[in-house]
Amino acid sequence: MLQLRPAVIAGLLWIAAGASAFAQPLQMTPQPPAAEPAATQAPEDPLAAARRISATEARQAVAKGEAVLVDVRAKESYDVAHAEGAISLPLPELSSRAGELPKDKLVITYCT
Numbered sequence: 001m002l003q004l005r006p007a008v009i010a011g012l013l014w015i016a017a018g019a020s021a022f023a024q025p026l027q028m029t030p031q032p033p034a035a036e037p038a039a040t041q042a043p044e045d046p047l048a049a050a051r052r053i054s055a056t057e058a059r060q061a062v063a064k065g066e067a068v069l070v071d072v073r074a075k076e077s078y079d080v081a082h083a084e085g086a087i088s089l090p091l092p093e094l095s096s097r098a099g100e101l102p103k104d105k106l107v108i109t110y111c112t
Contacts, residue, residue, distance in 0.1 A: 058108045067106035083110065 061067035069086040071078045078088040089097055101107050
């Protein structure tokens with residue numbers, strides 16, 4: 001597995017509330033907040049260290065130009081519907097295409 005740099009890990013943000021605030025009439029079911037990572041979880045797991053934010057926080061960061069929104073679902077799902085302004089970068093391709101992501105902005109990822 002590709003070791004992601006700390007800056008990329010810090011930038012990977014998962015939206016707990018879904019992306020329904022970005023695109024209409026797309027309706028998505030809000031997800032409950034993530035539990036704190038277990039102490040026994042492997043520290044090298046970059047997803048365990050990912051910070052979760054609300055859809056409102058994500059929308060504000062994107063609107064201010066402080067973040068980029070990345071849809072990590074399969075390309076076929078992205079093509080059916082996606083949040084406004086989101087780019088498609090399917091999760092299986094994330095490690096090989098991480099260099100395409102901006103280094104000076106938060107990277108906000110979402111899936112449903």
